[in-house]
Amino acid sequence: MPDTVASLPASLTLVGAGKMGGAMLAGWLAGGLDPRRTTVVEPAPSPELAALCAARGLALNPAEPQVPEALVLAVKPQGLAAAAPALAPLVGPDTLVVSILAGKTIADLKARLPGARAVVRAMPNLPASIGRGATGAAASPEVTPGQRECADALLRAAGLVEWLDDEGLIDAVTAVSGSGPAYVFLLAEALAEAGIAAGLPPGIAGRLARATVSGSGALLDAEATEAAELRRNVTSPGGTTAAALEVLMRADGMPALLREAVAAAKSRAGELAG
Structure with missing residues (x-):
């Protein structure tokens, strides 16, 4: 198993820091993610999130966010269409996109974010919010071994991760876990x-x-x-x-x-x- 800290991205932007996204963020920070290279995009941040960002030095809703090494999408699935235009500039040619949006396929994400190449689609479950989740994940062909290790490290902050060779099996993961x-x-x-x-x-x-x-x-x-x-x-x-x-x-x-x-x-x- 790869070293978690070494596999975490050098820079990360989290889009959506509700219950699931916030829990994952806490797990990443506990696992060694550099808060100075971490950006949180959350239109309605809770007082707890604002306090965490202020205390740890995370950028919260910056006016001009930079292109990160990893972009994690944790917004509500129905909010993707409205958020996509603002998110598209954050996706560079080498950006790893990790999505936990239920029902949004890799093809959906690439269509909404035209610059996206390396995309990981993941399906976590509710216990992920306390670090005891079960997540199924599938990667697009463009995801490199290093990017897959990075995605695995990010998703393991929420619990068990099982990688699927076929994205179509995500529906079965949804039904089971x-x-x-x-x-x-x-x-x-x-x-x-x-x-x-x-x-x-x-x-x-x-x-x-x-x-x-x-x-x-x-x-x-x-x-x-x-x-x-x-x-x-x-x-x-x-x-x-x-x-x-x-x-x-x-x-x-x-x-x-x-x-x-x-x-x-x-x-x-x-x-x-x-």
Whole structure:
């Protein structure tokens, strides 16, 4: 794995510093990004962002931003069209463009930013905002090995990064990890409701469900063991967990529903990108 600090760009401009962009910026600064060579473009900066920029010496909304080595796009996807004319001059022939804009393809970005050649399209998810995300990324053919290392270092500030050989697989990433946190939150919600139906007070059911989901996720992250093996380890033959899994794993149960849900999300992602 390349050294993170060495792989970070010599100069960077972040466009959009909301929850996701702001969290990534914090991760970059913690990882060694030079704040004196960092520019933030955010039309409505929060007091916290303004204070961070002032304290660390980052340029916030300069009148004449310079062409950076890396330009990271973290604006809302629907805001790209309006922002593109002002961003186009920031893209030089050697600028690496990294986009986390959902539904915006590499072709979309190149059309909006005519100078863009080396483009990385990434799909992070909500836990990236606390540095525990899962991101799928795809690079245009013009991205050099060094630029890919740079993009990897930037994206790893938000958590796991998986590189895809085919940009078309981004729709599947969106369906699995991009939308996936909502599936997990639904599990916690449904488990709490089931606990209430079983007789538990709502507050206790909610806290038990929440701690069970978050604790199981932490265990899954801490263990190298496959998820299926962890499931088998907690399932005693003929026991209570086995009785529950017989319901969840039947033909029309959780695995089938998740396959259907992921397929629906992937299809919708393709429609939105098209």
